Amino acid sequence: MTAGPHPPDPGPLVYVLVINWNGHAHLEECFTSLLESTYENVRFLLIDNASADDSVQFTEDRFGADPRVEILECPTNLGWSGGNNAGIEFARERHADYIFLLNNDTTIDSKCIEHLVHHAKQNPALGALAPKILMYDCPNILNSIGLQASRIGAAWDIGIGRLDAPEWNQEQDVLGVCGAACFLRVEALAKTGLLPEDFEIYLDDLDLCLRIWNAGYTIRTCPEAVVRHKFSASMGEGKRAQRKYYLNTRNRLRVVLRNYPASSALPIGWAYDMGELRAIGRALLNADFARIWAHKRSWLSGLLYLPTAMRERRRRKSLGIHTCRFWNLISKHDSFFPGTEFPQSGWYVSIVEQGKTLRPMSKHATFEHEGGPLHLELVNRYPTLPTLAVSIRSEGELVASLTSTEKPRATLDLPKSTLHFEADRILKTEDTGERVDIGGWFAIESQEEV
Numbered sequence: 001m002t003a004g005p006h007p008p009d010p011g012p013l014v015y016v017l018v019i020n021w022n023g024h025a026h027l028e029e030c031f032t033s034l035l036e037s038t039y040e041n042v043r044f045l046l047i048d049n050a051s052a053d054d055s056v057q058f059t060e061d062r063f064g065a066d067p068r069v070e071i072l073e074c075p076t077n078l079g080w081s082g083g084n085n086a087g088i089e090f091a092r093e094r095h096a097d098y099i100f101l102l103n104n105d106t107t108i109d110s111k112c113i114e115h116l117v118h119h120a121k122q123n124p125a126l127g128a129l130a131p132k133i134l135m136y137d138c139p140n141i142l143n144s145i146g147l148q149a150s151r152i153g154a155a156w157d158i159g160i161g162r163l164d165a166p167e168w169n170q171e172q173d174v175l176g177v178c179g180a181a182c183f184l185r186v187e188a189l190a191k192t193g194l195l196p197e198d199f200e201i202y203l204d205d206l207d208l209c210l211r212i213w214n215a216g217y218t219i220r221t222c223p224e225a226v227v228r229h230k231f232s233a234s235m236g237e238g239k240r241a242q243r244k245y246y247l248n249t250r251n252r253l254r255v256v257l258r259n260y261p262a263s264s265a266l267p268i269g270w271a272y273d274m275g276e277l278r279a280i281g282r283a284l285l286n287a288d289f290a291r292i293w294a295h296k297r298s299w300l301s302g303l304l305y306l307p308t309a310m311r312e313r314r315r316r317k318s319l320g321i322h323t324c325r326f327w328n329l330i331s332k333h334d335s336f337f338p339g340t341e342f343p344q345s346g347w348y349v350s351i352v353e354q355g356k357t358l359r360p361m362s363k364h365a366t367f368e369h370e371g372g373p374l375h376l377e378l379v380n381r382y383p384t385l386p387t388l389a390v391s392i393r394s395e396g397e398l399v400a401s402l403t404s405t406e407k408p409r410a411t412l413d414l415p416k417s418t419l420h421f422e423a424d425r426i427l428k429t430e431d432t433g434e435r436v437d438i439g440g441w442f443a444i445e446s447q448e449e450v
Helices: 024-035 054-061 079-092 112-122 186-192 204-212 238-259 262-283 289-319
Strands: 012-021 042-048 068-075 098-103 107-109 126-135 142-144 147-149 154-159 181-185 218-229 351-353 358-361 366-371 372-379 390-393 397-403 408-416 417-423 442-446
Touching: 012 024, 012 079, 012 112, 024 042, 024 054, 024 107, 042 054, 042 079, 054 068, 068 079, 079 098, 079 147, 079 186, 098 107, 098 112, 098 186, 112 126, 112 181, 112 218, 112 366, 126 186, 142 154, 147 390, 181 218, 186 204, 204 218, 204 238, 238 262, 238 289, 262 289, 372 397, 390 408, 397 408, 417 442
Parallel strands: 012 042, 012 098, 042 068, 126 218
Antiparallel strands: 098 181, 107 218, 126 142, 126 181, 147 154, 351 358, 358 442, 366 417, 372 408, 372 442, 390 397, 390 417
16 A cells, blocks of 8 residues: 655744733734744744733634634733743743744734744754844834843844844844844753743843853844834833833843853953943933932842852853853943934934034935925035935925935925925945934925024
């Protein structure tokens, strides 16, 4: 009797873990995008951290008919790390090969998981992959292509605030992966352990990634895999902002104590002290005594945490994952995030130069014109750099084309309308010294302002 054909290989099993706490408002878009994924051998797990809204019931009613959708209800709010750890254990019990940690306020491209799996299969040494995360409301602006960190444990997203461009599509090694969208090899987690739950939130993703490097794996970008994230740069207000600042400050020191090389303790300690002095100096100038108190609390917490960090170091040494293979990827220049800026309607914060208000634009910008004469000038602030050209449209019709050299000015007389500005190119921060990529600087004056 002749055996029938073998069924096609379904490929590695991927579990997408969507961490959620009172996030009903995000779940429709998130799960809709997940279910449109082209990769077939995948499960989508909602990890609900004891939400008080109807997140669980909504997911069951809206998506429960799809056998790929599963729900894990945590009895209490376990936090970001604790909830994801519960999901990781759930996925490992079901023999997952890869785990994709995903915030509930994200959507993914239909081929995102397919690209991640392809890259991971091609290179068994990859312990984690960083997809390209774009801003949800401004998908031409980057949120993250990975994590960078300093000698004092401060971390930030690589590329954040920059305009997406071909150079960001080059694969590269990165120190870590942003926890909003983090693709992990289960085999690597078996060696490294899971997320540090005593961090509560913030920098726990970095701590895990440093252990992945030390376990002998690499971490790279996967720019073909695209995620959109409803990123918020706000610290919030009041006690919430104070707590977020404290946890970030406290966990910076924990990252150092748990992971950084003891052989570099003196230069690390010096850099840490200088960083703390700078941060406290800024807080004093701003009379922000809550931040000063946060730093003092973090020092005490660090002393109390030292025995825990030493036990963790001994554990890793016993497992042979204590060599700091990541150290060459640590930034030796910046102690803290150098900062960025996000445009509003495509415009960055204006400046006044020689009595004239100048507005820097991104690649695209819109301007609400109230009607009547409008004077536009594309100001050439970088005479040694290539000429910029910007087209302006109203109701889809081209009303002006300006260049920063030959034709920098135009006067328009238009009814009330929305004007759309589009730069033909951008000048990068590496060339201008600005914090953001610039499509042009405009002086815009209505008749009443002239």
